[in-house]
Amino acid sequence: MVVQGKGGGYDASMNLPRLRPLDVVPVEHEGKTMFRARDNEGIIEQEVVLPPVVFVVWSMLDGSVGLADLQDRIAERFKGTKIPLQDLENIVRDLDEHFLLESDRLAERRREIADAYRNAPHRPPKFAGLSYSKSPVQLSIELDGYFKGEKGAGLPDGSAAGEEVRGVIAPHIDFPRGGWCYTHAYREIAQRSRADLYLILGVAHASPPNPMVVTSKSYHTPLGPAETDRDFVDALAKRFPRCFDDEVVHRNEHSAEFQAVFLRHARRDAPFTVVPILCSAFEMYCGPESPSSAPRVEEFLQALRETLEASGKKTCIVAGVDYAHVGPRFGDKVDLDQKLVDWMTAEDRKSLDRIREGDAEGFWQSVVADGNRRHVCGLSATYAALRLLGPAKGGLLQYGYAPDPAGGIVSFAAAAF
Template identity: 30%
Template structure:
């Protein structure tokens, strides 16, 4: 790093280990763009918190002096910044050049590689057969054509009850040959809906995408939804559904249309927070209109988890039974509002609490429900809380059917 940046900016990091015996904190890049885990002291954490792109080097040094009563020398700060830059944790020329190469490779490949199925093992058919053993406590599927499903994007092991409820007998309940998969954009750069016109590699072959259908939506919206498609490369929410679909549909030929949806609960609502891209409400309406004009049997899937609570998520919700019961009641109230009052009521209910329980998938649930509004009725078939007490966290999910009215 020849020269320290004038206003250094740290890329998003997360704590993977709190203060350990040696007084250090382990940090990593949650997007996986940097493979490095770095260990830092409490004093260095104070510096990192000030690398927001607005403070100058002198500002950072002055803050450090006020907090710790000693000088942070320029060569110390420059050395730290160089180490962060080398680890691809600074947003600067090195990282941007790296990402330009990554994006070029992704755009040139016709297939999105599978990167989120490490735990499946060497026999995916046996693994998914066990995963999808139908839970006895799931509500039975009703009548009417299945037009949409909410399924988890939690890892398979922790989300198993709802994966099973959503997918175990899917083959018998839909004749769809196209699946529109709506995921969450956990770590991507885009603040609007983003598509990728790539086939998806799975553990059992490649699943093709429906490029013609996706382009029809773009023409309707007069927008390029694939701008920023690199966000799909490392996102897990869509990929996990494709592996399961490939298993449960067996020999059926089918195509997918993959989209990542932003959070519509912030100050700008369904409009992109940075002003760039399509309004999520317009996308959802355009998707619904395109489906109504299309004879191909289609099923929508919202790859959605619900609440994320506990210390791991910088949240003070306890892991005791009473606290988790309150989380469940909150989740159920929101899903009841979705079923009874519709997608706008659901979105507004989450926004009214400032998304108090950190629901990561409001956008994709909203799009599915909006696209099917007036055509399908929502029924929750299973609710599940994946509690990891040693990590002090809980992630919740549900399996919800949308059946033709």
């Protein structure tokens, strides 16, 4: 869907709505440079492509300008180019109609989506048929293929040597790029976990204001449902009533869904329940300081610990996280070369050393000390997992990275505790 600017009738007597914080990257579309907007909230169901002029208008909408001001700013920036007010009005209207602006129309759509999710009986597999097969038989074949592949962990053989695993770190990158790495974490679960409850800590890429967001919905997968433990989440809500705030972010988030899929495959017919929690950016509460200094984060972690202890259930913590996101695709003004890869892997290794030691605070500082130059999206979820696991040593199973098609590199790892 290409936003062309064919609307009209926008009220020019007041400031225009500001842009939404979307993930926008330049792309080639029909032989021309365009800008693709990706919506982590999932409000925009189709891919949106912005022509250059529309992108410029969108990028200048900060909530403080009217049409005349916008016209002047564009003329100043582009050496006298003056877009007619009617054309600007049409573009703004079209942007609003496509839910690209923070407007009343968008607010109403958000309410509709939140109500629909709240009333749904379960969370459907959003990415089935996109990131993995929606056929149960074909999906099982796909997942087994990752286990048996050149870099895979090998199929579980039924042995259970060693202590029971208390937690794992797995990727949340799409399966075609990182499926092999998932297998090293989930082979540990298949062979060394008999947990009743899996606490899934994913990443809320939409960055809601609630630091940790719980859902009461079971995550359905083509292999069967990962049933959410309603007794557990109800008990957690009594200790931390705001845990369901922003629950709708689960609707479009892949990081927990991908863990539910691999869990269903790894544990097959074994009975278990899950508690899916999405971690937002703790930095919103503590900046570069430790999240332990942020009361709202600490209150949630304490409530979660107390609920885990009171449940009496054998629990395994699953962190679905990726690490570095570097390169032009992620805003880095650097060449995508071996020097960048070497720097990324060296810094990642420092962070992974802290993970192996079970050092939550050391891990946090290893990422934020330079302002999170690596754009580590799994920062908060990994920190939360390490805090909940307590003084537990981990074993690094695998580390890897994969290219981003738009010009970047994403790193990920598998570890077990």
